[in-house]
Amino acid sequence: MATMFKKPKRNFRRKINTSDSENENDNESEPMDVDEMSQDSVSTEASADQSKSKDKKKKKKPKEKEPSATAVLSFGHEDEEETAEVFKVKKSSHSKRIIKQLKKEKKEKEEQLEKDRKEQRKAERAKSGKTDGKSDSEDEEKREQNLKKLREELRTLNGDEAEALESSEDESEAVAFRNRLARGEIPDAKTIHIIRKQRQLARDNQDFIALEENEESADKNASTSRLVRDDDHDKSDEDEEEGRVDFTVNTAARDRQRMRDNFMAVEHGSDDDNEKAEKNWEDQQIQKAVKQAPEVILQQHTNGAKSTAVTSRGPPDLSRYGPNLATPLPSLAPMSRTSDTSQITIESVRRRLEERLDTLDTVYRGHKMALDTAQHDIEEAQTSIASCKQNTEGLEERYRFFQEMRGYVRDLVECLNEKVPSINELEQRMQNLLRTRATRLLQRRQQDVRDQCQDYMTNKAAGQVVMATEEEQAKQRRVAEREARRSRRRRARETRNIVNHHEGLSSDDEESQADETKFCMEQENIEGASTSLFEDALEDFVEMDLIRRRFEEWKFEFGDTYREAYIALCIPKLVNPFVRMQLMGWNPLKEDCQDFEDMNWYNCLVFFGCESTQEVDPEDSDVKILPSIVEKVVIPKLTYLVESVWDPLSTTQTSRLVNLSQRIFKDYPTVSLKSKPTQAFLQAVVTRIKKALDDDVFMPLYPMSVLDNRSSGPATFFHRQSWTCIKLLGNILSWHGLVGTQLLQRLALDGLLNRYIVLGLANSHVDRHSMEKCQTIISTFPKIWFADLEGEKTLTQLENLCRFLSKAAELIHKSTCRLSDSERQEGRLLIKQMSKQLVTIHAMDHAVGLSNQYSFKINAS
Numbered sequence: 001m002a003t004m005f006k007k008p009k010r011n012f013r014r015k016i017n018t019s020d021s022e023n024e025n026d027n028e029s030e031p032m033d034v035d036e037m038s039q040d041s042v043s044t045e046a047s048a049d050q051s052k053s054k055d056k057k058k059k060k061k062p063k064e065k066e067p068s069a070t071a072v073l074s075f076g077h078e079d080e081e082e083t084a085e086v087f088k089v090k091k092s093s094h095s096k097r098i099i100k101q102l103k104k105e106k107k108e109k110e111e112q113l114e115k116d117r118k119e120q121r122k123a124e125r126a127k128s129g130k131t132d133g134k135s136d137s138e139d140e141e142k143r144e145q146n147l148k149k150l151r152e153e154l155r156t157l158n159g160d161e162a163e164a165l166e167s168s169e170d171e172s173e174a175v176a177f178r179n180r181l182a183r184g185e186i187p188d189a190k191t192i193h194i195i196r197k198q199r200q201l202a203r204d205n206q207d208f209i210a211l212e213e214n215e216e217s218a219d220k221n222a223s224t225s226r227l228v229r230d231d232d233h234d235k236s237d238e239d240e241e242e243g244r245v246d247f248t249v250n251t252a253a254r255d256r257q258r259m260r261d262n263f264m265a266v267e268h269g270s271d272d273d274n275e276k277a278e279k280n281w282e283d284q285q286i287q288k289a290v291k292q293a294p295e296v297i298l299q300q301h302t303n304g305a306k307s308t309a310v311t312s313r314g315p316p317d318l319s320r321y322g323p324n325l326a327t328p329l330p331s332l333a334p335m336s337r338t339s340d341t342s343q344i345t346i347e348s349v350r351r352r353l354e355e356r357l358d359t360l361d362t363v364y365r366g367h368k369m370a371l372d373t374a375q376h377d378i379e380e381a382q383t384s385i386a387s388c389k390q391n392t393e394g395l396e397e398r399y400r401f402f403q404e405m406r407g408y409v410r411d412l413v414e415c416l417n418e419k420v421p422s423i424n425e426l427e428q429r430m431q432n433l434l435r436t437r438a439t440r441l442l443q444r445r446q447q448d449v450r451d452q453c454q455d456y457m458t459n460k461a462a463g464q465v466v467m468a469t470e471e472e473q474a475k476q477r478r479v480a481e482r483e484a485r486r487s488r489r490r491r492a493r494e495t496r497n498i499v500n501h502h503e504g505l506s507s508d509d510e511e512s513q514a515d516e517t518k519f520c521m522e523q524e525n526i527e528g529a530s531t532s533l534f535e536d537a538l539e540d541f542v543e544m545d546l547i548r549r550r551f552e553e554w555k556f557e558f559g560d561t562y563r564e565a566y567i568a569l570c571i572p573k574l575v576n577p578f579v580r581m582q583l584m585g586w587n588p589l590k591e592d593c594q595d596f597e598d599m600n601w602y603n604c605l606v607f608f609g610c611e612s613t614q615e616v617d618p619e620d621s622d623v624k625i626l627p628s629i630v631e632k633v634v635i636p637k638l639t640y641l642v643e644s645v646w647d648p649l650s651t652t653q654t655s656r657l658v659n660l661s662q663r664i665f666k667d668y669p670t671v672s673l674k675s676k677p678t679q680a681f682l683q684a685v686v687t688r689i690k691k692a693l694d695d696d697v698f699m700p701l702y703p704m705s706v707l708d709n710r711s712s713g714p715a716t717f718f719h720r721q722s723w724t725c726i727k728l729l730g731n732i733l734s735w736h737g738l739v740g741t742q743l744l745q746r747l748a749l750d751g752l753l754n755r756y757i758v759l760g761l762a763n764s765h766v767d768r769h770s771m772e773k774c775q776t777i778i779s780t781f782p783k784i785w786f787a788d789l790e791g792e793k794t795l796t797q798l799e800n801l802c803r804f805l806s807k808a809a810e811l812i813h814k815s816t817c818r819l820s821d822s823e824r825q826e827g828r829l830l831i832k833q834m835s836k837q838l839v840t841i842h843a844m845d846h847a848v849g850l851s852n853q854y855s856f857k858i859n860a861s
Helices: 021-025 035-039 041-050 054-059 078-083 093-128 133-155 160-167 172-182 189-205 215-224 251-268 270-303 306-313 346-390 392-455 469-495 513-534 544-557 559-564 567-582 600-605 621-644 651-667 676-695 713-733 741-762 768-779 796-816 821-840 844-854
Strands: none
Touching (some): 093 133, 392 544, 392 567, 392 713, 544 567, 621 676, 768 821, 796 821
């Protein structure tokens, strides 16, 4: 904006200077506008000392005297910004030297003045008869030094305005205002508003702004001030002794400046900037006043009535209170100033000193606590530093180990991710192979039952069933194979001296030599493929012993991170593929099957994470690794075997499966009814039993005349099926303790005993063979079923059996009552045996009825 206005040409007078030629050449300064007048007030005052005399200067005043404006005490640079635009002019080196020389001369004058005052005070003390002149002199020197420092601070209050304020310190209003600031009093809003209003009125209606409101000061300033012409900025030294500085303003320049201000206000909103600058300056002055307030208050209460005189002369002497009193105590309350010294007593001074002592003591205790805390923190930090230095090597080793472990686990997981699909495929092939053989054996047995049922139909003798030649040949072939298998089993029983065996109790699960050979070849192929699956991998990723050592090293070296990473939960998933590979050909239903506790994976994991020199900790999470693998790998394997391979009519398979299940339930706490794999396993058992009841149980019904000849085909078939059903009943009841009691009773008693077995007994002869069947049936019932029964009745599901026994006793008595004594005695023994069987199943009502009817004593044991 400075380039938008043309500067008027001005002529400057060369000032007379006694310096060397270099100073004379640089005597001319650059043109200065009204804005520079306040900044160069010190230079104009110094130039007045070296210029012509006062009378000669007055002759050079212009004819037309322009109105002059005196400096106004301002709270900011707002008056300067509003009256003229600030033009920054680079001062010449000569001007800077002049300013420096003037400051030096002024400093010497001040020192001389202070020295005169000291001598005057010494003379006054000498007159008053003081004897401690040395200490007073030192106090006075310190006080004068502090006064000098405070004057310099006040002199730098706001640039040129502070210097103008210092030069006019004899004026009453300025002195009073400065004294208020020195005492720490903050100008109120009303005072600030009045000063702003005066300044604004002076700008609008007057050509100058009076520094003081009284007429004497105004006349005095008017008489001592000089005008500043457009071509001469020189100042007179008329008021040098009084220390005043006059600012003379060119009216034409002021008018131009107002035009510029108006333009700037429209373009950039200069009023807002001026107000902001003024507000910042006011805040600075208030902060300075607040900072100096505690010092003045302490000086007032220490010197008493002398505080008024000290304040009128300038800032107080604070040297006796130490160098740190410039910072006020946070808890020190301000002390009110009073002009009446009679109110100050020894008691009030003592009380105030005690209060101050308490305050200082509180501050001391706070600082002491902070010191103790800092020392404690320093000690902890030093201890931590020492500990970190000691652990540097361990941390390096720790970092290297974890980096290696991270790479190993990542490679192991990648290897398993690549091999798991192949493992799943091989496992599926093995399962299909086992399922195919079990299905073939089951279908063969069912076909044999159908063939025998057709052979022994009552209407076959009449020749009403005619079969085709091919079907007849296939049937004859099946009959031959069936009889050959029975003959082989019979010879095997004779070799092992097995007695009391009945047709139908053996399981017809033998295979032909061709089928057996084919099955073995396919099984060997699958196992060979599983063995060669990891041939392309390193031993560290194949051998479970090496894998176990890696993780055990982690646990033994860095147990905290091992537990935080929950490795015990990850190990079962990590070793799952290896365990499944070793269990691929495992079939516990076979007689020569290896126990899973004897396999390599089990021996490798049974003591995982345990040192040989220490006892096993039950709280160690690694103890649960092996039970978890049994739950998540072995139990699912058994579940599939139950669903697809297990034959409930096979006593040997059922006994092996039940024994293994009971051992797993007993030894491994994770295998419980709360476990989902365990629930799936038991559900598979129940489902398979229901399927056997629906598909494999068949009880033929023949007339008594057909069954009279026990060696006939129909009689043999009937008894074989009866014993098969009794065998199945025993196999089902062997799951007692694993399957729920109510569910087991519903399957065994309702689904098999009452539906097939009792019906077959009722349609056959009552003799020694039927009583043997009843005895076998009752022996399969768990005794715990009857231990808690109350009263004389047995289970509801056994009422049909009890009624059959009562009816059979009556038939035996009728059939033997007319026979010989030996036959009657045999019949009586059978009746007693039936009564004993009734007592065994807690059917006391039926047993008592038989004893009363046939006059024999019941043996409750």
